[in-house]
Amino acid sequence: MPAHRCLLRTSRVIAWMLSLILCVLSPLAMPAAARADVPGTLQAQAAPSVFEQGPASSEQLALYARIASVNTCIASAAGEDFEQAAGVAGETIAQLILAVHQGLIPTSGSTPLTLEDLRKGSINAAVIGATEICPKQVPAELRDKVKQALASQPSITRG
Incomplete structure (x- = not known):
């Protein structure tokens, strides 16, 4: 044919x-x-x-962070630049929280977070999770910064 x-x-x-x-x-x-x-x-x-859910629960945020982390690991293992992979995964989660939960998370009360704030938090969650899931794929300098930040904040909740 x-x-x-x-x-x-x-x-x-x-x-x-x-x-x-x-x-x-x-x-x-x-x-x-x-x-x-x-x-x-x-x-x-x-x-x-x-699409009709209220504020994101802590459990949902932990799931979203895990998804972003795994996606970051998969993309970087496939040859994608780590920062690009974390950015795309974080953007996806930020858009999800904005669309499904109207930007509301437990720590924001009744005030929705802006897309920019959601992006920052989602990208950070993706990087922190990737540091735990696939540390060899995280650039050494970034991995050290994450470990240092986690060590200085013992009360941080990891997803």
Whole structure:
């Protein structure tokens, strides 16, 4: 089969798979009130959508930090620059906290954090976690700074 036909067939398969995923996941992204009006959706879903959550809990923040740390380790192991990997992982978590939790975390009370504050905290969490998970992939100077900062703050909670 000629290469152009193979590429065409592959792109059709990918498009079909993406449309299938979209059909399956789109009802989950809708607020619960909107899902009630869509024929064919399950009405037994009384729980709010993931997009309707309140402030992030400590457990959720620990999970998000762990995800960012693991993603940083995976990306840097694959050859990505460590700082770039930590930045992307941190940005992802910051955007998640802003979208899902309206920027609210336990220590902020009822005042939402700005995207910039969320970025700083999420990137720091990714770097701290990567120092624990994959220390050999963290640049030595940065790893030493993290260890020094953790040693000077015995009350810090690690995710």
